[in-house]
Amino acid sequence: MTDPLGQSQVIPYLAGLTRFGYRFTILSFDKPEKYALHKNEVENQIADFPITWKSITYHKNPPVLSGIYDLMLMKKFIRKAQKNEPFDMVHARTGIPALAALWMKKKFGTPFLNDIRGFWADERIDGGMWHMGNPVYKVLYHYFKSKEKECIEQADFNNCLTGSAQKEILSWKNIKGQPRPVSVISCSADVALFDPANIDPAIRNNFLHQLHINESDFIISYLGSIGGWYLTKEMMAFCKVLQDEIPNTVFLFISPGRHPEIREAAKAAGILESSIKIISARRKEVPVLLSLSSYSLFFIKPCYSKMASSPTKHGEIMAMGIPVITNAGVGDVKEIVLQNEAGYVLESLNGDEYRQVAEKLKDPNPFSAEKIRAAALRIYSLQSAIEAYHKVYRAILPGT
Template sequence: MTEVLYLSYDGMTDPLGQSQVIPYLEGLTKKGYHFHLISFEKEIPYERDKELIGNLLRSKNIEWHPLTYTKRPPVLSTLWDLYRMKSKGAGLIRKHGISLVHCRSYISGLAGLDFQQRFNIPFLFDMRGFWADERVDGKLWDVNKPIYKIVYAYFKKKEREMLFKADGVISLTENAKAEIESWKVRSTKKLPITVIPCCADLNHFNPANVTKEAIDNLRTSLNINGHPVISYLGAIGTWYMLDEMLAFFAVFLKTYPHATFLFITRERAAEIIAMAQKLDIPENAIKVMSAGRSEVPAALMLSDLSLFFIRPTYSKKASSPTKQAEIMGMGKPLLCNTGIGDTDTIVNKYHCGMAIDLSDPNAFDAAIKGMETLLKTPPEQIMAGASSYFSLDAGVSKYESVYQSMLKKV
């Protein structure tokens, strides 16, 4: 088997690791790759799920080397984690005869650059987005402060170096690929960029695997009586426009007064309800459900439509919302905003929902005007779009092709 070192600054006990790392590694393991996985785990989810994830990875023959994520102080904590990633990774390279290093995002990419130089091992720069620009757009780095101005400039310089030196590059979107190519990082030949969106396990996100009994039990436990049901899936944080989503629902209620807004999220329930109350949304119209990955398909089946608005900043050219693949896999129409990666292109191509321009003051009214047609979108049509664009099997095959191309260069 080909030994691969996989570096992730995201944790495997986080939802992102479970949806966007482990399924790919499982698929690639079946194709003859043996993974040594280094990840950085946050304390609370790690203590909660370390046995569950550890057993899962062992059952897939994936060697897991979890390290503790360091949160503070800013900048120095990241440097410390990078040092530990390099130290652990170098030991695994020496011990196991690693043939390829797969680097998920920028911090891991810095380690990949180091290993390429020290051990002459090819590395894959799996970008996942414009990370440095995301930190600025998300107001995590204030470039008006000297320290963050220096850090941002450093990572933009390293971004170009990683793109230039990587043996393979993964972009989540065609939009980002076009943007990167406009930077002209290489003057003589094109960058080896492959577009692989955030795919979904369409065996897991499949209506056929959710029983009517499970849906009815969930409806009863959540006390959902209204119709239609709009769902929101995932974290409520920096990028997700909670105010605007609730504002849309407040307008939606004028046409559909018995509607319910179901938030499928593990966080900030009290904040969601408090913000809804400020908009005079009835308390019984808002439901918040904390769901693990295994519970999400049934929760989505409760809904008639799924909604997400994401801040359309520069860095979001490179974003591929995982939730889009999962929602489409369940055959649910979606309402989203334009300016996020390839999202609106996919919506229009597969006729699976509606993408609105949030800068248009009439956008909400236009969306509600088209709602009756949207709610009648055939689930089979949406699922076919998911299968065509977001299939995990197709994503795994693309990764395998990239791996093979990189290994041929050695």
């Protein structure tokens, strides 16, 4: 819960669901350093709601054994809690939490909502965390794929983040009882926070001055951490092409860390050092910083597991009415962008496509900020997600 996604993609949903009469116990694994820094923030966030939070220290090492140990700790807490007040339902994400939820379903008969926030085992292969040449990881991969199948079969309801993932799951012939119930609820954005109407011009001007950016500059933003699934090298290659076409382009990285790596990647791509602006920002400052940009850029590694991904940043950027420059092969991003005229989608990450988009960016912005925000409200609003989860909860727990 002390990671940013816990505070933006878990607690707001649960807080909203409490108005329908639900009470929650959150069981999370937190890194000690993150827990120390953000414990009070989480407690303050849930203080006004019937939400209890139990944090257990996350163990990373030794590999495999640490995961088994964490699962044992989860089961120990659940056994104790069940004696005091049995749970009416368990809502768990994929991976180790889903194993605990499946155990609850079998041992206690607890109704189970299997929230497939990604193809967990495949993410570890595609992300280079597990290598199939290693016999241990090969066994782990097949074990978790078998448990993924079992969870889908045993769950009272399944949810995923994208229509692409839903279609894929329903195509799996080895799943008993197909078609299994699978809903789609995308990652939501705080559309009240990310609202261009709420931007304070004075604060905006202060950031322009602080970052040494001129109003006449053509600003491309990047929001979030770099590395991992985000293709920094390819983004910098695009930025170089764009700078060659539009010399007054400024690249604004709103990123929590790894700033030297951003500068090194830009330097390696041949981008002018003066055109790279990097800033860490508090959450409430992010919308103002985004508002400086004409477009926002993100390239994500297109691979099998990413069809199940819904980038939170996409909803936040669209809520600001800002068109994106992104790539195909990630969740429903391509369809959302094209259907809602919300930016440019590259089919391949190569020089020819970079130049084609750069040429288009030389022309006046053809996209409507109002239409882009309206699409974000329809697709990514927190309220829509809460209503959708309530519908799923009612399907599992009739009468609620």
